[in-house]
Amino acid sequence: MFKSALARDFLEPSNNSARQDGGETARIYPLARQKPKILFVTPEMSDFVQVGGLGAVSASLPRALRRHCDIRVLTPGYRQVLTRSKTGDIVAQLPGAGEIPSCSIARTTTSDGLIVYVVLCDELYDRSGGPYCDALGTEFPDNDLRFARLSLAAAQLATQGHPGWQPAALHLNDWQCALAAGYLAWSGAAVPTLLTLHNLAHQGLFDAGRLAALAIPESAFTMQGVEYFGKVSFLKAGMNYATQLTTVSATYAEEITRPEFGCGLEGLLLEKSRQGRLSGILNGVDDSWDPRHDQRCPYLYDLNRWKGRYADYVRGVFGLSLSRAPLFAVVSRLVHQKGVDLTLEASSTIIEMGGQLVVTGRGDTQPKKRLARLPRAIPTLWACASALIRKKRARSSRAPTSY
Numbered sequence: 001m002f003k004s005a006l007a008r009d010f011l012e013p014s015n016n017s018a019r020q021d022g023g024e025t026a027r028i029y030p031l032a033r034q035k036p037k038i039l040f041v042t043p044e045m046s047d048f049v050q051v052g053g054l055g056a057v058s059a060s061l062p063r064a065l066r067r068h069c070d071i072r073v074l075t076p077g078y079r080q081v082l083t084r085s086k087t088g089d090i091v092a093q094l095p096g097a098g099e100i101p102s103c104s105i106a107r108t109t110t111s112d113g114l115i116v117y118v119v120l121c122d123e124l125y126d127r128s129g130g131p132y133c134d135a136l137g138t139e140f141p142d143n144d145l146r147f148a149r150l151s152l153a154a155a156q157l158a159t160q161g162h163p164g165w166q167p168a169a170l171h172l173n174d175w176q177c178a179l180a181a182g183y184l185a186w187s188g189a190a191v192p193t194l195l196t197l198h199n200l201a202h203q204g205l206f207d208a209g210r211l212a213a214l215a216i217p218e219s220a221f222t223m224q225g226v227e228y229f230g231k232v233s234f235l236k237a238g239m240n241y242a243t244q245l246t247t248v249s250a251t252y253a254e255e256i257t258r259p260e261f262g263c264g265l266e267g268l269l270l271e272k273s274r275q276g277r278l279s280g281i282l283n284g285v286d287d288s289w290d291p292r293h294d295q296r297c298p299y300l301y302d303l304n305r306w307k308g309r310y311a312d313y314v315r316g317v318f319g320l321s322l323s324r325a326p327l328f329a330v331v332s333r334l335v336h337q338k339g340v341d342l343t344l345e346a347s348s349t350i351i352e353m354g355g356q357l358v359v360t361g362r363g364d365t366q367p368k369k370r371l372a373r374l375p376r377a378i379p380t381l382w383a384c385a386s387a388l389i390r391k392k393r394a395r396s397s398r399a400p401t402s403y
Contacts, residue, residue, distance in 0.1 A: 038071040039117075039167035041154040043147065043176035044131050045073060047110055049080040051131055051362075052333050054173055054198045057283065063114055072115040072165070074157065076125045076150050077106070085110075087118055091162040097215035100149050105162065119153050137365060144206040147234065148214045151179035158184060158191040169193065175204030178238025179214075182226065185241040186217055195242035197235075200256055200263045204234030228264070239268055245278045253280030318358050325354040334359075334367040344370055 042058035044050055050059075062071045075081060087106040096102040103121040110116060119125070124146045129135045132143060140146065154177065158167050169192040172180055181193040210232060211218060221227045226237040239245060247253050255261040257270040257278075272278040291310070311327040314320075320327075328350060332338040343359070344367070350357050359371055 035068065035070040036169070037165065037167045038065070038069045038169050038171055039074055039154060039157060040071055040171045040173075041074045041150065041177040041180060042173045043076060043150065045075050045116070047116075048075070048084045049078055049131055052199070053283075057198070058173065063112070066114070070165075071171075072117060072167075074105075074117045074119065074150070074154055076131070076146070077118045077120045077122075078125045078131055079127060081118055082126070085116070085118065087120075090120075091117070092157065092160070094153055094156045096149075097152060099213035100145055100152055100215055103149060103153060105153065105157065117157070119150055121149055124149055144204075144210055144214060144232075144234075147176040147204065148179055151177055151234075152183055152215070154180040155183035155187070155189070155191075159187065159189045167191075171196070172238060172242065174198050175202060175233075175235035175238070178204065178242070179216075179234045180238070181241035181243075182216065182220065182237040186220065192243045193238075193241070194244050194246060195238045197239075197245060197247040197256070200235075200247075200261075200265065203228065203236065203263070203265075205231045206234075208232055236265065236268065239265065239272065243277075245269075245272055247278070247280050248283035250280035250282070253278055314358065315356065320356050320358070323354070323356060325356060326350075328355060328357045330357070330359045330361065332361045334361045334371070335364050336367075340367045340371075 040058070040062045042054065044052075044055040045058040046055040047059050050056065058073065058075075062073050065071045077087075085108045087108045089107055090104050091107050092105040094103050094105065101121055101123060103119050106118045106120050108116050108118060124142065127134075127140075129140070133139050151172075154170055154172070158170055158180075161167070170180055170184075172178055172193055172195045174197070178195055181195060184191050184193065205228065206214075208221065208227075208231060210216075211221060214232070216226055216232065216237075219225075220237070221232070224240055226232050226234075226240075228236045247256065252261075253273070256263075257266050257273050259266050262269055269278060312322055314327065314329070315322060330340070330343050332340070334340050343357070347357055
């Protein structure tokens, strides 16, 4: 995918590349020992803070790729990140642009050796709430600057690096990182970028009057740049300027080229697909989520005993009566995209037929209000630990999503 740009990392000239007949030299490039350097850019990582599936992917995928790449993670210095990590040396000082403030890049290392770069900018990230919203669920009004800063930091590290390390390619994730591909293109930097589309419904839309504040050139405000129905779209910018697009499965990669799934971007996605620049790589979970090997499960998982014993554990946690009826679990962000409306529609039927349902997650206010009005036989928990999510996955039947 990034062959030409990563050649210097994979290849080096051979000593015996000259022709014996004195003609033009035929250069042979054996594989080099150095791994390609990849910067994985993400707005969330479950080691520190997680809102949705992206946080889990951002924790597991870089670890899975370490055997093949010198891969490191770049993420904002939210209060949760600073609290849960031991940030070490400052490795770079990066200037601002437009209204985007300057920042520092600190290096930290997880307990298993994964290097994480943290964007330090207190005025943008050191605040209560989550990565995108305050404690009441209201989006931060400066999210454009917050994630323009993340994107610009990624682009600056790609072109400047820091002493001892410079990425050869960027792996960007969702709208919060997508503008990095634009910053590279506008600066004329030929750094390959991969943009993964995890959630097409959220596109990072902001007022067109923010172009100068975000250091976006006016010439980029076109359909081939950042413009989307008169607004600035971070995600569309990434889709237009990234070298390659991927999404979470081959099926979804095809579906999003159609109006019913494309969220208004199906035309651009279809064009990228025809160019061979959109592909699907099946998303999944690592082996630690397999209940047969998960040490955090309270019982040794036995497939022959199906899920009865394990379901009873979850029933006890949520105060449900013991039953041999099916137990359905929702472990999700509570938004329309994840099929919460399907769960709400089916809940009464599930209960009337003797089934049980538990709901775990955070999300939009309206679904939470509707869930709160359901019968007391359907317990809800607005937030829970990863350990409980793992137990529910091992012990329940799962419902479909709207996508």
